[in-house]
Amino acid sequence: MSEPLPPGGPWSATTRFEPVARTGGVPLADLAERFGTPAYVLDEADVRQRCRAYRSALPGARVVYAAKAFLCRAMAAWIREEGLGLDVCSGGELAIARSVGFPADRIVFHGNAKSPGELRQAVECGVGRVVVDNLAEITRIAGLVPPGGRQKVLLRVIPDVEAGAHPAVRTGGEGQKFGLSVATGDAAAAVARVLRQPELELAGLHCHLGSQIRTPEPYEEAAHVMVEQLARVRDTYGVVLPELDLGGGQGIAYLEGEYFLTPADFAVRVVKAVEERAAALGLPVPRLIVEPGRSVSGPAGLTLYRVVAVKRALTRTFVAVDGRMSDNPRPSLYGARYTARLVGRRSGMPDRPVTLVGHHCEAGDVLADDVPLPADVRPGDVLAVPATGAYHHSMASTYNLTGRPPVVAVHDGTARLIVRREEIDDLLRRDVGL
Numbered sequence: 001m002s003e004p005l006p007p008g009g010p011w012s013a014t015t016r017f018e019p020v021a022r023t024g025g026v027p028l029a030d031l032a033e034r035f036g037t038p039a040y041v042l043d044e045a046d047v048r049q050r051c052r053a054y055r056s057a058l059p060g061a062r063v064v065y066a067a068k069a070f071l072c073r074a075m076a077a078w079i080r081e082e083g084l085g086l087d088v089c090s091g092g093e094l095a096i097a098r099s100v101g102f103p104a105d106r107i108v109f110h111g112n113a114k115s116p117g118e119l120r121q122a123v124e125c126g127v128g129r130v131v132v133d134n135l136a137e138i139t140r141i142a143g144l145v146p147p148g149g150r151q152k153v154l155l156r157v158i159p160d161v162e163a164g165a166h167p168a169v170r171t172g173g174e175g176q177k178f179g180l181s182v183a184t185g186d187a188a189a190a191v192a193r194v195l196r197q198p199e200l201e202l203a204g205l206h207c208h209l210g211s212q213i214r215t216p217e218p219y220e221e222a223a224h225v226m227v228e229q230l231a232r233v234r235d236t237y238g239v240v241l242p243e244l245d246l247g248g249g250q251g252i253a254y255l256e257g258e259y260f261l262t263p264a265d266f267a268v269r270v271v272k273a274v275e276e277r278a279a280a281l282g283l284p285v286p287r288l289i290v291e292p293g294r295s296v297s298g299p300a301g302l303t304l305y306r307v308v309a310v311k312r313a314l315t316r317t318f319v320a321v322d323g324r325m326s327d328n329p330r331p332s333l334y335g336a337r338y339t340a341r342l343v344g345r346r347s348g349m350p351d352r353p354v355t356l357v358g359h360h361c362e363a364g365d366v367l368a369d370d371v372p373l374p375a376d377v378r379p380g381d382v383l384a385v386p387a388t389g390a391y392h393h394s395m396a397s398t399y400n401l402t403g404r405p406p407v408v409a410v411h412d413g414t415a416r417l418i419v420r421r422e423e424i425d426d427l428l429r430r431d432v433g434l
């Protein structure tokens with residue numbers, strides 16, 4: 001039986017609005033006062049609950065959290081404690097994992113352009129799997145393996161299944177930069193090359209379709225394609241590969257009432273698809289690996305902003321906050337939509353739609369459009385934007401030389417800073433030009 005997920009909608013498991021808005025038992029207005037705004041707030045219980053939901057929905061699988069969604073030392077420690085693996089795709093992510101003693105054999109190392117240094121660090125620290133993305137890196141990885149050692153690798157194959165909320169996050173089709181093409185013969189060539197390298201062990205095949213996928217069908221389709229590829233390896237070389245990694249991408253709710261793909265729904269459909277196809281092809285069922293990122297950390301996060309100005313324009317009302325597209329680039333990158341709530345005071349006024357904008361010198365610096373907020377929203381008010389735990393802090397920039405917001409973890413009535421605010425001094429320190 002799968003463990004139940006937090007209730008639907010974009011707010012984290014412990015977020016409540018009565019009698020006051022709070023997350024992890026801590027009033028959001030107090031957090032804004034204590035840590036300043038903008039600030040990312042992360043609900044530790046929600047993260048842990050989602051990790052458990054994945055593990056109980058997929059008891060036979062290896063669940064590997066995709067660090068690119070959000071990573072810091074505290075997060076890496078929670079993931080380690082919950083028994084998940086970690087998918088990293090840079091030397092930086094690997095360094096954070098190692099700094100909290102994350103077991104190397106539970107780490108999967110990704111990247112379409114891994115640098116020689118990154119590959120060396122990955123092999124030297126003994127990561128569990130390196131995911132091969134191109135033909136050239138096969139001999140590079142083999143050359144780094146110490147005498148007598150063997151590095152497990154997965155081959156990232158293009159399943160040619162298109163899925164994901166925006167073209168920029170669809171990575172399962174031909175014509176994008178990731179993976180080895182079946183159509184061009186690169187996937188088959190990579191299998192042959194890895195099998196010839198005594199320093200490498202081909203553990204299985206990998207694919208990743210894209211991100212913010214909210215229905216199980218694309219995964220079923222990919223499962224069929226990938227099991228067929230496993231069968232092809234068996235038929236050509238007599239080698240049965242034990243693992244099949246289907247990547248991440250499960251969608252979450254950003255708006256009230258939005259449908260999302262639960263670990264249970266995902267698991268039931270995908271496991272069945274893999275089992276059926278394997279049975280049809282006379283193949284043992286491979287061990288599944290899944291790499292959820294957004295669906296583990298996304299709904300656990302919210303961002304607190306303070307209203308700076310309210311401007312009634314001809315066509316709409318702008319509410320300008322002290323945040324910006326550099327703490328949430330998703331609306332401008334992907335046209336992503338968000339909602340917000342007034343927290344910290346009650347208003348008796350009816351809601352009216354406003355456009356939430358940031359403080360950058362760009363007309364496109366819109367954080368959310370058509371957000372219902374009380375008609376008397378005013379400077380000084382604190383707003384909370386939900387579902388900002390994934391691809392916000394990790395994608396934040398310092399555009400206009402504004403430091404990145406802190407991350408505050410809340411749990412059982414207490415709050416603690418886990419990533420501090422980036423100050424002007426931090427930015428000046430990098431500038432060594434004179």
Ligand SMILES: Cc1ncc(COP(=O)(O)O)c(C=O)c1O
Pocket residue numbers: 066068069087110208210211212247248249250291292293294295390
């Ligand atoms: C290889 C791989 N695995 C997993 C993920 C995580 O995707 P998501 O955060 O949508 O679950 C990504 C995201 O880009 C990815 O590239």
